[in-house]
Amino acid sequence: MAVTDMNAAGLRRDERLERLRLFGLASPALLLVLVILVIPVGWLFYVSFIGADGSFSLENYERMIKRKSYARIFWTTFQVSLLTTGLCVLIGYPLAYFMSQLPRKLANLCMITVLLPFWTSLLVRTYAWLVLLQKNGLVNNWAISLGLWDEPLKLVHNLNGTLIGMVHIMLPFLILPTYGAMTAIDRDYLKAASNLGASPRRAFWTVFLPLSTPGLFAGALMVFILCLGFFVTPAVLGGGKVILVSMKIVSNIELFVNWGAASALGVVLMVLTVTVLWVASRFLNLDRMTGGGH
Amino acid sequence: MSSQVTQEALPITVRNVTKTYGRVHALDDVSLDVKSGEFLTLLGPSGSGKTTLLMVLAGFTRPDQGSLKFGDREMIRTPPHLRDVGMVFQNYALFPHMTVAGNVAYPLKLRRTPKAEIAERVERALETVQLGGYGERRIDQLSGGQRQRVALARSIVFEPRILLMDEPLSALDKKLRDRMQIELRHLHEKLGMTTVYVTHDQREALTMSDRIAVVNHGRIMQLADPQSLYEQPENKFVADFIGDSTFLPVHREGSSIVAGGTDLTVTRPVPEAEKHLLMLRPERVRLLTGPAPEGVNAFEATVTDLVYQGESYLLYARLRDGTEIAVRGAIRSETFAELPKPGATAQLGLDAADTVLIADTEG
Numbered sequence: 001m002a003v004t005d006m007n008a009a010g011l012r013r014d015e016r017l018e019r020l021r022l023f024g025l026a027s028p029a030l031l032l033v034l035v036i037l038v039i040p041v042g043w044l045f046y047v048s049f050i051g052a053d054g055s056f057s058l059e060n061y062e063r064m065i066k067r068k069s070y071a072r073i074f075w076t077t078f079q080v081s082l083l084t085t086g087l088c089v090l091i092g093y094p095l096a097y098f099m100s101q102l103p104r105k106l107a108n109l110c111m112i113t114v115l116l117p118f119w120t121s122l123l124v125r126t127y128a129w130l131v132l133l134q135k136n137g138l139v140n141n142w143a144i145s146l147g148l149w150d151e152p153l154k155l156v157h158n159l160n161g162t163l164i165g166m167v168h169i170m171l172p173f174l175i176l177p178t179y180g181a182m183t184a185i186d187r188d189y190l191k192a193a194s195n196l197g198a199s200p201r202r203a204f205w206t207v208f209l210p211l212s213t214p215g216l217f218a219g220a221l222m223v224f225i226l227c228l229g230f231f232v233t234p235a236v237l238g239g240g241k242v243i244l245v246s247m248k249i250v251s252n253i254e255l256f257v258n259w260g261a262a263s264a265l266g267v268v269l270m271v272l273t274v275t276v277l278w279v280a281s282r283f284l285n286l287d288r289m290t291g292g293g294h
Numbered sequence: 295m296s297s298q299v300t301q302e303a304l305p306i307t308v309r310n311v312t313k314t315y316g317r318v319h320a321l322d323d324v325s326l327d328v329k330s331g332e333f334l335t336l337l338g339p340s341g342s343g344k345t346t347l348l349m350v351l352a353g354f355t356r357p358d359q360g361s362l363k364f365g366d367r368e369m370i371r372t373p374p375h376l377r378d379v380g381m382v383f384q385n386y387a388l389f390p391h392m393t394v395a396g397n398v399a400y401p402l403k404l405r406r407t408p409k410a411e412i413a414e415r416v417e418r419a420l421e422t423v424q425l426g427g428y429g430e431r432r433i434d435q436l437s438g439g440q441r442q443r444v445a446l447a448r449s450i451v452f453e454p455r456i457l458l459m460d461e462p463l464s465a466l467d468k469k470l471r472d473r474m475q476i477e478l479r480h481l482h483e484k485l486g487m488t489t490v491y492v493t494h495d496q497r498e499a500l501t502m503s504d505r506i507a508v509v510n511h512g513r514i515m516q517l518a519d520p521q522s523l524y525e526q527p528e529n530k531f532v533a534d535f536i537g538d539s540t541f542l543p544v545h546r547e548g549s550s551i552v553a554g555g556t557d558l559t560v561t562r563p564v565p566e567a568e569k570h571l572l573m574l575r576p577e578r579v580r581l582l583t584g585p586a587p588e589g590v591n592a593f594e595a596t597v598t599d600l601v602y603q604g605e606s607y608l609l610y611a612r613l614r615d616g617t618e619i620a621v622r623g624a625i626r627s628e629t630f631a632e633l634p635k636p637g638a639t640a641q642l643g644l645d646a647a648d649t650v651l652i653a654d655t656e657g
Contacts, residue, residue, distance in 0.1 A: 191354055192387035194374045196401035196448065203375075206400070210391045 041270070048263035060264035070248075074272075077244045080159070080234065081227035084166040085174075088223050091167065092174040093216060097208075099175075100182035111179070114172050122169065126233045129165045130156060133237075157239025165237040166227060173226060174219035181215020182208075214284070221280050228273055245269050303331040303488040304365040304455040306351065311360030313346055313512075320346040321357060322512035328490060329504075333482050335491045337499040338509035339535070345460060347509065348492045352458055353377050364456060379456040380449030380487070384464060386441045388433045394420070394444050395429030401452040419451035420444075422481070439470045446478075450485060457487040463498065475501045496536045500524065508532050526562070526650060533573045533652050540619045541571040544651060551651070554593050554613040559646045561589075567653030576608065576622035578648040581634070582641040590643045595619070597634045607633060611640055 051057030064070045099110045117125055132138045133156035140152040155161055185208060193203035231246035238244075245265060252262035306328040313321040320343050328334045336344035349355035350362065353374030362370040369377060388397050398416045407415070420426050423443035428436075436444065442462060449457060462478075463471045479502050482489050493499055499506045500520040508515045508523065508531070516528045527533035530541065542553040551558045553572040564570065586592035595611035598618065607630060609621040621642060623629070634640045 186385070186387065188383050188385060188387040189389060191352075191374070192381070192383060192389070193400070194354075195352055195377075195379070195381045197375050197378070197404040197452070198400075199375050202404065207389060207391075211389075 044263045044266055047259050048267045050260050052258070052260070060260045061268075063261065064264060064268065073243050073245055073248050074268075076242060077228060077246075080162060080166070080242065080244060081224050081230075083163055084170055084227050085220050085224045087163065087167045088170050088174040089216065089220055092171050092219065093178060096175050096178040096182055097212075099179055100185075107183075114175050117168070118172060122232055123236075125169065126165055126236045129161065129168065129233075129237060133161055133164065156237055158241045159238070161237035161239070162234045162242045165233040166230060169230075169233055170223045170226060173222050174216075177215045177219040177222070178212065179215070181212045181218075184215075185211045217280075217284050221277070221284075225273055225276060228276070229269060302455065303486050305330040306456065306488060306490070307361070307363040308347075308351075309361040309363075311347070311350055311357045311362065313343075313350065313355060313357040319343075319512040321350070324360070324512070324514060326507060326514060326517070328488055331486045331488055333479070333489045333491065333502060333504045335493060335499040335503040335506045336509050337493060337496060337506050337535075339494060342509045343512035344492050344494075344509040346512075348458055348460055348490060351456075351490060352379060352381050378452075378454055379458055380452070380454035381458040382442075382445045382449050382460065382462040384461045386445040386462075388441055388444055388448070390433050392433070393429065394425070394431045394433065394436070397433070397444060398429075398448045398451050401448065405452060415451055416447075419447040422450070422484075423447045438466055439474070442466060442474065446481070450481075450487070455487060457482075457485075457489045459489065459491045461493050462491075464493075464495070471498070478502060500536075508535060510535075527573070527652060528565070529655060530571060530652060533571075533650075538576055538620065540574045540576075540617065542574065542613070542615075542617055542619075543654070544570040544572050554615055554617060554619075556591055556593050558591050558649055559589060560649055560651060561646045562650055564651050565653045567655065569654040570651045571654045573650045573652055574619050574644065575648070576620040578644060579619065579621045580623060580643050581609070581621060582643040586641070586643055589646045591646065591649055593619075593642045593644070595640055595642050597636050597638050597640050599636055600633055602630060609633065609640075611642060 048060055049056055049058070051059045095114075099107045099114075102110065130137075134140075135152045135154075137155070139155060143149050144152065153160075155164070189207050189211065190203050193207045194200070198206060229246055230244065231250065234242060234244050235247055235250075238247075246269075249262045249265045249269075252258045252265065306326075308324060308326040308328075311321050311324045312319070322343075324343075324347060326347075336347055338344040346355055350357050350360075353369075353372060357370070360370065361368060364377070364379075389400070392400065395416050398419055399412050402412045402415060416429065417426065420428060423446050425440060425443050425447065428440070428444075433441065433444070442465075445462070459478075463474050466474060475498055482502075491499075491502065500523075503520055505517060505519050506523050507517045510531050516523060516532045518528075523532065524536055527536065533539055533541070544551055544553045544558075546552070547557075551560055551564075551570075558572070582590070582592060593613055595613050597609060597611050599610040601608040601610075602625070604625075606622050606624050609623070610618055611621065612618050619642070
């Protein structure tokens, strides 16, 4: 009895201490999250329930329900986000597939070019698109001189421009997790499929695509959620024609100095985003997507 | 179960297949005949080319030149999905997004087999590998041995006439491996497919094969049945790779053959060569207690080490010319204590029938 109990209390204390030390390492980050996330979001909630006269009120939310324009803005935001995500999938998946089939060195080089835009300011990239896409911009001039179309097309300050810009900015977010999932697929799976009688095309549809979808979904989800709150690019390239929630928040503050209305929009946008994440996690294994699985 | 054999097995004919990677000859002008229904093992160290040869058979590696026939059909340019050979991969390569039944049904679905027939054949294949009723399991719910069986079921369910296996047992623990070796052997007898099996494990090769092709540096060093391979290896590489052995240089003094200071009695055929080596297998050498009987070659030696290994002992002894050789013997309850201790002199005997001379050539 005495032998088995030997040092038991001391060993337990050591274990507790170890855990405490680990917690200590995490505390700066926890403090940071508290200060820059929890407190401001709490404050946002609080402000959204303050009316114009400074007292507690639901008027900010009532306005959203009463005015049709708000519903339209949310609907537009949803549509633009979905379209951007869809286009990113259509462009990004084949590109990621192409890269995953290249030799390692070449694939890394391609990856650098995919990530290159990250090293340029978002604003610069957005205005670059404005220059390229405007009425007498590079794209229109070249297309006309090549005879692709006769009149300058309206490529910017409308939905076209918004989508082109957003897809360009968002593409890396889709490609990264998709490419990651693809390179993790053991080549032997494809060999096995082929050995069992699958043509390269069949092997792709029955083995490669299903095994790469977790990465694709992770990327698509990230793009969609980032799009929901995107401001700079759609604001510049949409030219006021495509109003998203984020723009409405800005105009509420800058034009009308109505912090309550802006906060209420922010809260609704956040709730929507969390809902999307929650629904997605019900259908998909988020653990797998973030690499926690396997 | 013999109803599973609906097609006859096919012979495989490999002719002058060469594959180079840069300057390395992965396969160096390899020719090989695998008989119809035979269990042939490609045995060799890693990097010997045995896996490359298997991949050429499966169609995953494109050789530089050569011919490959299944039966009468030339296959060398046929893509893998049209070759109709079963293959068990080293890591099993079971599709993680499908159930056990989904995996086994996969080759049948590709062949547009009717649904009812698929279900029946999948269950039958799973029963063949003793996994009846496991169809709905996910792959990650299976143990290593069960995965191995699923991989096997998937590779035989479409009744290929040729079955290829790439070190299928290497990931299993020893006990399971031993049992699976016997099971695979039985399965082969039952299904009768021409089987090409790759392994680096000589005991596995000896246990399972009808014939073994020992591969090294992209060439087949010897092709023979297990017993011939072990008893009468054709060259030093094979003698060294299969079984433990020590080699004694042999010189001729007039008409007699001398090794380790002993004038040898040789009854086996001596291969044509300039120089020879005497191959000594530890279990074929024994300790002599009295004078050497007729037909036994005796060597005088000093014991350097004696190791207890449970079912047997291993005794190391130095011959008069300085070569160290090993002697292995079974241990019964009384024997170990009576064995000579390090430092003692001992008489070692080798039956003339076990006195094997091999050609001393490099490679």
